[in-house]
Amino acid sequence: MFRSNNLAARVFERQILTPRPGASVNLVRHFYENLVPSCTIYDIDCPDHSFRKFTDDGQYLVSFSRNHQDLIVYRPTWLSFSCEGEDCDSHSLPQKAKRFDSFFTQLYCVSLASSNEFICKDFFLYMESHQFGLFATSTAQSHDAPTTEGAIDGVPSIERITFYLVRLEDGVILDEKAFCNDFVNLAQSMGVFLYEDLLCIMSLRYQTIHILQIRDSGNLVDVRNIGIFCREDDELFINSHAHCMGILDKSKLDDLSAHEVANDVQHHQVTQGTSLLSGIKQRLLSFIFRKTWNEEADPTLSCLEKDNDEIMLLFQRVQHLKKKFYFHFQDYVDLIMWKVQFLDRHHLLIKFGSVDGGVARSTDQQPAFFAVYNMETTEIVAFYQNSSEELYSLFEQFYDYFHANSRNSLHASFISSHSNNTHALDQLWCIKNKTNNISQFVKKMMTSLPCTCQSQSPSPYFDLSLFRYDEKLISATVRHRHSTEHPIKFISRRQPNILKFKIKPGCGLCFSMFGKPAFACASTPALDLGSAPMTTISYCFLMFRSAFWLIDTTILFFILNLWRYPGCYHQCFFSLPMELPVPSLLEPQKCDARYPNNLIRKACPFSWTIL
């Protein structure tokens, strides 16, 4: 915790004080209280692309062409200029500030989709360690696709979905993976989850989870498919024993298919090509059976045991089994997998539900179930209904672990959630206490599980311990929102009445970057940014030109040293949030050796948001 609110004082304090163990990143994030957006530039002509997202490390801006067939990637190269004189504040920005190219350099334009395919605008996953981006193209969706073997009725079909792995540095398409006549929920990357180098793709139509690995070379390698078969050699085993079981007799299947419509029960099993349930379903049913069998059906059971009446005990158990398991057996068999995420490299969290709710967004009315599946032992570890309070208590305490952030991603672990932030927890409890129906509340909370990968922005401006803002208007969750009339206020959390900055989204995109640092005063009075015209993109950007009006000579000396290297002062400042380079006041000539440009760039996760 810094003792002062002044930026320069904080910089010096940071130089001499060691933060508490494990809290160095939290401490450095306090600098964002001083560095806030302070300026907007209007009426900038920008290319007519649909801008998607900044990557979390701030290296690339991903956009798609209007016809949704090309990928255009920009490198953010921020405007830099210097200003001499007494009163830099009153100087207006140079003319080049009104140009899009002053801020972004186009790296390449790559065509991903061919004639009848379109890039899915909503889908983008970024693998930070290798700077790979995952994109998806698809053909049009058809709702009345013919029922093929293994496919589930009621799920639409897309003729071709292709995933492309692109190296964002140079736009080279490293690998692709295609799914034909299948359906993967591409909206907001919901059907795909990236964890470290593992990718899991939920194929709804064929009820299979495809696990792929992204190798360092950029190849997408199949690891396993979970669905009909759980282990890699299950298929071999069943095929080699098919003649014994007499199940895969083709002639028998032809007879049965005629009766498909008449008898719904057989339908699911027949379409899989065998009369066996799929591997994952078998695992699920056996787990539910064992769990129900081992449950205490009745509190009076213990006194029965004392009487040593084993037959009575068995009878009770069978009754319990009938009521809880066999009565619902067909419902369990009819469950389909909706969504899946990694919990760690070996465990998956799978959401099951009925066929009707598979593609629909709002799933409040449908009962849903969650299962934890161990890929190595192919066993279901846990199974809960979406109204389970036990699962809710785990959700409340360990939400960060549901997000499954790998250790490689530094800033992703600092996204505010109700498990790591008291303010977020207060908000959650507030909602919980207001609700009359706890079961409805629990179901509503459970709709956010399984988590969608990379759906939350790691920007420190969304950190609830630093700023307070209206969550209905803006939040860390990356999704398109309607723009509002009023500016969105960000109020400092630690100084409750001080407004730090306001953002007026207007229409289109507003990029927020670092603002003017506060040197002489405690905080920067926020500028009302006004409303942006409908057809332009507004920018707020850093104005680090306030060096020469400083009164304090030591600070002036500090700034003068940075000014020796005008080319790198900008990068120095950008590295402020994470790795603040504090030049030694005694040996100014060593400034640049300590902060080589590439080091600064890597150390700096930018905090961009597309609002």
Next chain:
Amino acid sequence: MGSLLGDWPSYNPHNFSQLRPADPSAQPSKLTPVTYHPTHSRTLPPPNQVISTETRNILLRQFYQKPEEKLRPKRAASDNLTPAHGSKQLRGAFADGSN
């Protein structure tokens, strides 16, 4: 006592017994430090103990432990009270299976 390390506990009673205080005027017999040492070996770690971080994160541990907790009272009723470390043995079995 005079010495810095004299009265700290040690597993070997002869440690620190040779210490002499820096002050030469002090009498050796009075200022020989007493070394505290344990009189039992209950707290010694087992010779083949290896301490390592649990590979599973806390959420997964909760998923694995909840059904075990439910099973435990049931078994206690039927098996005449499992010993105190019975649950630890169960967990060990799980860890071996999945590691």
